[in-house]
Amino acid sequence: MKKGLYSALLLSTALLLGACGNAEDTSSGSKVEQTTKDQTATANSAQTNEAVDKLVQVFPQKEMKNVVTTSVTLAEMLHILDVTPIGLPTTTHQLPKEFETIEKVGSPVEPDVEKIVSLKPDIVIGPISVHTSLEKKLKQTNVASAYLPTDSYEDLKNDLTALSIVLKKEQLATSYLNELEKKEQKIIQSLDVKDRKVMILFGTGESFMLMNTNTYVGSLVNTMGAQNMITKVSKSKEAYVPLSMENVIATNPDVILLVSHGDATVALKQFKDEVKKNGAWNQLTAFKEDRVQALDYSVFGYASIEKAPQALEELQKILAK
The missing domain is CATH 3.40.50.1980 (Nitrogenase molybdenum iron protein domain)
Incomplete structure (x- = not known):
């Protein structure tokens, strides 16, 4: 019964994606491209169904008012x-x-x-x-x-769907996720940042870690289509991976994003002061072109499905700089 409910809940989003894609089908080349997109959307929908199913199963089979x-x-x-x-x-x-x-x-x-x-x-x-x-x-x-x-961002979408099922609020989730998808696509399509090579650092002082694609910020960068350079130098599935200067130099990111607690301006100054001790940082494209940015903690400080559109907009501005 639950499986049918969440399948119905996700169907409208899948149809929305398909409809948007079909509107662009103006040539044989675009038809092939659209077919590929539809196949990918179908595969992603199936994966989402499976993920949501697993989440629903962790809840007890009873009414949950309180x-x-x-x-x-x-x-x-x-x-x-x-x-x-x-x-x-x-x-x-x-x-x-x-x-x-x-x-x-x-x-x-x-x-x-x-x-x-x-x-x-x-x-x-x-x-x-x-x-x-x-x-x-x-x-x-x-x-x-x-x-x-x-x-991750995908975790949040799946969580909302699962919660809506067990709490019997499917229509609210459907409406919210459909609107979220529209906002997301509008942001992504307004500027192409797919060529950007991004490195995401978490921490302060000397204790920096690289953020993987399965973290909140990492998944937002992935949603934008930019390249998280950790995937080029590490096969680790861990959310946070130790920083290696050798890997930083090898990937030569276009953009460096800094995630830390507190004031972003202070965090950025502390980071730049720290890396001055190692001249290799200044040779990176991100430093040469002034694309080193500390993210606003109030927006990126925790995984938030409500703040995701704002976070995507801010990331787009940074990546398109």
């Missing part, structure tokens, strides 16, 4: 689905205004389990990153839980 979430990312999705939770994480990130008076259950990393239990939720929904630590505590109670991946 929901607690330990994640800002997931709290945004509940807001989109018009579901008011009874418990939310304590955070410095801005929660939906309608959620300001809702009980807080502690930090996303170390939530207060006693507080959660006292709220008598039907389900606690958290990111899969805290599954081990939180479940160890929750399993001693009678509180049901479910954990979702919240790393």
